[in-house]
Amino acid sequence: MTAIISVRDLRKTFRVLVRRPGLGGSIANLFAPHYRSVQAVEGVSFSLQAGELVGYLGPNGAGKSTTIKVLTGLLVPTGGEVRVDGQVPWEKRERYVKGIGVVFGNRPTLWWDLPVIDSLELLQPMYDIPAERFRYNLVEFKRMLELDEFINTPVRSLSLGQRMRADLCAALLHEPKLLFLDEPTIGLDVVAKEQIRRFVLDINHRRGVTVLLTTHDLTDVERLCERVMILDHGKLLYDGTLAALNGRFESAWTLKVDFEEEYPDVSVAGLPAPQRVGRQALYLFNHRELNTAELVQQLMARFQVVDLEVRRPPLEETIRRIYAEQLLTK
Amino acid sequence: METMRLYLRVMKLSILQQVTYRTALLAGLATNFFFGLLRAAVLLALFQVQPVVNGMTQAEGLTFVAFSQALIAFLFIFGTYDVMNTVYTGSIGADLARPMDLFFYWMARDFGASLVNLVIRGVVLVAVFSVFYPVVMPATIGQWGVGLVSLLLGWGVNYAFRFLVNLTAFWTPDARGIGRAAYTMLMMFSGFLMPMRLYPDWFSRLVALTPFPSTFNTPMEIFMGLLKGPEVIPALITQVGWLVALWLLARVVLRRGLSKLVIQGG
Amino acid sequence: MLRNLGMYFRLVGCDLRSQMTFRLSFWIDLFSTMAVNASMFASLYLVLERFGNIGGWGLGELAFLYGLAETSFGLMDMIFSGFDYDYFSTLVREGRLDQILLRPVPPAVQVMGHRFVLRRVGRILQGAAVLILSFFLVDMFWTPLKVAFLPVVLASQVVAMGALFIAGSTLTIWTIQRVEAINILTYGGVELMSYPASIYPRALRAIFTYILPFFFLSYYPALFFLDKTDPLGLPVWPPFLAPMVAGGMLWLALRFWKFGLKHYQSTGS
Ligand SMILES: Nc1ncnc2c1ncn2[C@@H]1O[C@H](COP(=O)(O)OP(=O)(O)OP(=O)(O)O)[C@@H](O)[C@H]1O
């Protein structure tokens, strides 16, 4: 199987005008502008197979949006090779964008002053969507995203969640093979987020749409992605399954145990002394060295146990540590 | 005294803010200068037909062009829409919460910007223009002084008029359109497009009944000595008269408008 | 091509519909625009009452130049509203150009379809009225060639000034802020075209004949329509260069536009 997206050594450098302060500075700016380069993406390579749903993660300013903008043909990269579905995105952009769907969470993609339905219907001639496919898709997406309640409202008066649903629908009406989502759940409430996730999953499963998704909400990632890529300061630090990432970097799991009585010593060899509150004890253990079953067996063998609760650290915690302690760069 | 200091602070802030728009200032200067050249060509062609018209010489006509281009920014010839925008966006609420009179608050702001524009756009433009064309300057210190006083009075009349135009926003959502029409009158009747002397007599006599010539035409005539000696006094009195009248009118209208605003808000 | 044209009209239709929701202000805007521009002509008219002519051109002849330039500027300002650089720079700043680039329709078509400011009709009507008036004032001697050529000249002016709008907008891709100095070329251009070239100083005349050939769009065609002879004794063909000049300017502007889009940096999020 060949990759649907392949990116080799992608680089993007922005030139930013440095404004010098003061009146003298401003005159200098006018005649001898001074530029600073910002390396947003520095040599990123990866590929996606058709049908994958991949999370593209990284702290603020890592270069995620920049990558997406290159992949969608908005930006011409400074260097590197990009092929998406056999095409170079920025070369024949108008033809290329017919085959992709894009949603930027922080900006609307529909016509601001038009009612949602007019905006959607404009897409049919624009993308040359066969009329019956258009109808069919519209009906289906309207149902899945519950668009009917606001379909006649102008886009500018929609709530954020409504707008995102409309944007998603718009991005998919022309049945693209690829969907790029840049923070699609930003600023949404729990219910709206879940609705969006279900929709993306469904599109990926039933229609086989390949999805590349950036997000800061790790619940999105847990719910949607098997594979994740982590980017920081323009460099790709990790590319692999979520499970493997957890395997490598997850911090200690916790086991909460309620004992029958208050034993004088409940410590386990090789583990730090548990925190104790009455008959309760809290063990921290490294899941890579000791699995839960073994630990539980040990405890059951020595004590009368009433209740057990295992807690895995949230993905959020793992990722936070990766960013903050720069675990991947070491 | 205390409030006076407050307004001076506002003015200073406005000056600093205006100075930060330097690229716009320079671009504005270039644009004003270019239009000055085009208008000078038209005026020269007109004076070719007749060297002295209604007491005005070709050099005086050119000076008029130079100054009208130089003072576009000082006098906000194309009008301002700031106050009406605060009415529409509701940020007027924040301005009202300050211990300042709205009329003088905006006056201080506008005047700060005007000063910057006078120095950077006005003086420079006249200087550059005088390289290419003759520019008539006052002959005596006295004439300079009276000319400046008249210019300041003109600025005041102009400000009061613009403020009044902005106040229409309290009554209609279409104040911009009204403003555009009103500022067109200002532009034409103030002598900005053409010195009033070059229009037919019946027309200038009619326009003289309005406050508009007081904003620009009168200061220019005094400055160039077209009005001199005893003719200056009634001209200045007319300016002061319009200033006071428009200012009082603005106060009344503002009070009415604000009471309306409160009723709407309740 | 045909498809793009269809898309253009659809987009314009949508924009018009949203303008129609504010009815009263539309009329007020229309009339105020008309008043603004009419006052310019009124001022000229009044001054001519004293002087009689400008550089040997009487009221009717000046009205022809002025009416032509106003009509075409108004038309251009309406058709190319999306490329009004004040407006276009907000598209760049707010990242809305991204949305345009993500659609499978040429960006220029979308930008033009994005905005169609109907109230510019005020300026067009006013200009057309002056133009028609001028036919009577100069007692125009119509020939079939003149009848055929008038719309060509009008279209040439529209296209040429539209090209300047496109170029000015393209600049804002780099500067983000609007570039005010471009007003010299656009608004200055109309002003320039409203008077006979012969009144301008030699340097200006040379620049706007050979570098930015505005005079081929107004002055020379006007000589032909008004059966006037050029004081500089010109051959017969310059009046007919107008469409070539306009086409050339549009071609250059579109090249620049394409170049600008290639260098578009989008905006940071
Ligand atoms: N148009 C631009 N011009 C200049 N610099 C830019 C531009 N767009 C992005 N940058 C810079 O490039 C870097 C990467 O930005 P990018 O938007 O790709 O980050 P991101 O990973 O999407 O961050 P976030 O999570 O905050 O959205 C940042 O340093 C940013 O300031």
Ligand SMILES: [Mg+2]
């Ligand atoms: Mg981003």
